[in-house]
Amino acid sequence: MTTIRTIMKKEKSSYIIQTVIHALDLLEQFHGDVVELGVTELSKRLDLHKNNVFRLLATLESHNYIEQNRSTGSYRLGLKNLELGQTMIRQMGLLRQAKPVLETLTAHCHETSYVALLQDAHIIYLDAVESDLPVRVVPRVGARLPAYCTAAGKVHLAAMAAEELVQHLPASELERCTPHTIVNREELQRQLLQVVAQGYAIDDEELDVGVRCISAPIRDYTKRVVGALSISGPVMRFTAERIAGELVPLVRTGAAEVSARLGYS
Structure with a gap:
């Protein structure tokens, strides 16, 4: 039997923005002992082209959700995540x-x-x-x-x-x-x-x-x-x-x- 919750989920799914999902998926790669990740590794994990990953990183970095380690070139979580938490x-x-x-x-x-x-x-x-x-x-x-x-x-x-x-x-x-x-x-x-x-x-x-x-x-x-x-x-x-x-x-x-x-x- 179709429930109201099921109908609501179906309705809400039509509003989902895939790019935002990719950005959230990217942030969630930094968990446990994973401190830094490079573009290549993120591309493999997310199954996205490197150019798409780079654009996501640049967008998140502009709002301090991601920051780049200038020494290694890899990326890590930015301080904005701590502020939200x-x-x-x-x-x-x-x-x-x-x-x-x-x-x-x-x-x-x-x-x-x-x-x-x-x-x-x-x-x-x-x-x-x-x-x-x-x-x-x-x-x-x-x-x-x-x-x-x-x-x-x-x-x-x-x-x-x-x-x-x-x-x-x-x-x-x-x-x-x-x-x-x-x-x-x-x-x-x-x-x-x-x-x-x-x-x-x-x-x-x-x-x-x-x-x-x-x-x-x-x-x-x-x-x-x-x-x-x-x-x-x-x-x-x-x-x-x-x-x-x-x-x-x-x-x-x-x-x-x-x-x-x-x-x-």
């Missing part, structure tokens, strides 16, 4: 350690809680525990959101040096998502200094009208900010009194707990 390990570790804390936060305040990290100029929510209240913020797990107008994004940006900050903000004008979005760079920088001083950030309807969010930094054993813990909800429940008296202490305590689980002291 470390990113995955960090994200999986962050998710695993944050999940029980998210559940505790939401159980306490009955609002939606998130764990997020920065990727280039965007914040990405990795996981969330949704509020059980009828009026709530719907989690956007996996969505790429502008860092400058989210509480989690501002937590990351505040930890950066000035030169690094420029690289994580849009080169053009900051887009106004709502009437409350901070689009003036000087004003944003002043707010980021305040985030550093107080240890948390607030998104006051800057991304979505009617929604407020509080976020605190998650640090690992190197003391680097590797993520952010956030609580979001409708403005009618996120009053100034509740934010200061309940939600800020809650999110800071939660972020500190996740940080401790990741080795931060």
Whole structure:
């Protein structure tokens, strides 16, 4: 009997790009004790013409997935592979350690809680525990959101040096998502200094009208900010009194707990 999974596999197979498959096959030749391989050996292993192998190597080398040993002329894995591997390990570790804390936060305040990290100029929510209240913020797990107008994004940006900050903000004008979005760079920088001083950030309807969010930094054993813990909800429940008296202490305590689980002291 044909299953839905079988149908989906057949449909997806029609989108496969053979050149990408060859590139991935090439990368997978470097395993176990295999450190370096030449064009001829790779050509034999992949059953591809040397010219095709050379083009694949040149493409992968241009993005640091492959590097050439100038002494031997052979090729080896580039540092980009290590960077991707470390990113995955960090994200999986962050998710695993944050999940029980998210559940505790939401159980306490009955609002939606998130764990997020920065990727280039965007914040990405990795996981969330949704509020059980009828009026709530719907989690956007996996969505790429502008860092400058989210509480989690501002937590990351505040930890950066000035030169690094420029690289994580849009080169053009900051887009106004709502009437409350901070689009003036000087004003944003002043707010980021305040985030550093107080240890948390607030998104006051800057991304979505009617929604407020509080976020605190998650640090690992190197003391680097590797993520952010956030609580979001409708403005009618996120009053100034509740934010200061309940939600800020809650999110800071939660972020500190996740940080401790990741080795931060």
